[in-house]
Amino acid sequence: MKLNPISPFCYEIPRTGDMRVPGRIFMSRRMAAGLSEEEALKQVANVATLPGILTAAMAMPDMHWGYGFPIGGVAAFDWKTGVISPGGVGYDINCGVRLAATGLEEKDIRPVAERLVTALFQNIPTGVGSTGSVKLSVKDELKVLKQGGAWAVRQGLGDAVDVERTEDGGCMAEADPSVVSQRALERGLKQLGTLGSGNHFLEVGVVDEIFDEDAARAFGLFENQITVLLHTGSRGLGYQVCDDSLAFMNKHVKTLGIRLPDRQLACAMIRSPEGERYFAAMACAANYAWANRQILLHRARETFQQVLGIGPRDLDMHQVYDICHNIAKRETHIVDGNPRDVCVHRKGATRAFAPGHAAVPAAYRHVGQPILIPGDMGTASYVLAGTQKAMEESFGSTCHGAGRVLSRKAAKKQSKGRAIHRELADKGILVKWSGRSTLAEEMPDAYKDIDQVVESVHGAGISKKVARLRPICVIKG
């Protein structure tokens, strides 16, 4: 695939064949030189052929191959003439990240780290098919799908301010539980408040370095501060919503009469019964994910208090922000100088709204929206802030994480004979996990260098570095 540098941190796939717009990849020269993502680049070009796509099919430096659309991809479609596609969101609808800061410092946690990680692992169900964190009736589940994070707070599983510091207030109003299948409801019934598996985790970390004092102060972050970072999504419910939607979209797309370069790009006009049905079901799964992360934060608060023998006031575990990185949203963006109503697909990409945007919580509005970028479990995670340049160049979007370089299979092979948990322990990172091959599949070597990913988006100007976090304890599924 031919890539033309159009600026020091942006490369273009020129328009050819059925492409309606070019492709655009945000990455440093160094990452471009090491790029071996031919299949993912082809997927960017494929997305560029879809009806109603605006400006360019975009990808972030953490891009890799995904279902139809690349992971690390951003695609915005005109609301009236464009399409919506489950492949542009991903199977784990509203997979996302939540960060809480505490009143504690590293010295308060080091002596109890072993007990803390053990207690977190006991109190939070992990792994494929994990259940049992909260008891839910079907009636309550429908409320979760409609209300999102606020439902959990109403149950006493969090604070009102948690919801205020969540993207979209932890709720997409377009949710319509009547379009969610019985099977999806069944899968969701017992999984609320569970972590899941794969790259999902809950991590106790420490603020390692501050890059932007003003933004860090606004976000309530200071050096040596203990943080909790958690990464999970909508579990089996979201997976089932995606699966159900792909089934009816595949049927529907045959009636559209458009030629798709890949059947995994199955889609519908946004303003069609099929498009609206997917959007309404997707929003339900998004709300479920926000309730899920809300409950996990509550479990973390309970566990810290139990292990440290302190009350909520001394713990002071307060939410910094919660973002989604697998979602489609209705947003207004300036396109060719005019405001346009668009449907932005972010799949393995994060919203990065600029200072002054009304969707950014008031306390953060002068510095921009917080962005949470988890690294692999052996290195670091980053807090960034949204920028005006992101509004202008990437539909208010940035990267989402390190991005895989090794397939799960390849990672397992490379880890043979190694004790990954010991390698991490040598770096001062305690890890507890449930899946037989989780640690091998998720080992640091399986991921790109998070520092390079973050330098790319910082260099491109689509977000700016605020702080780096270093892990101390990690639980995984």
Added chain:
DNA sequence: ATGTTC
């Protein structure tokens, strides 16, 4: 990512 191939 996923009751990891209803």
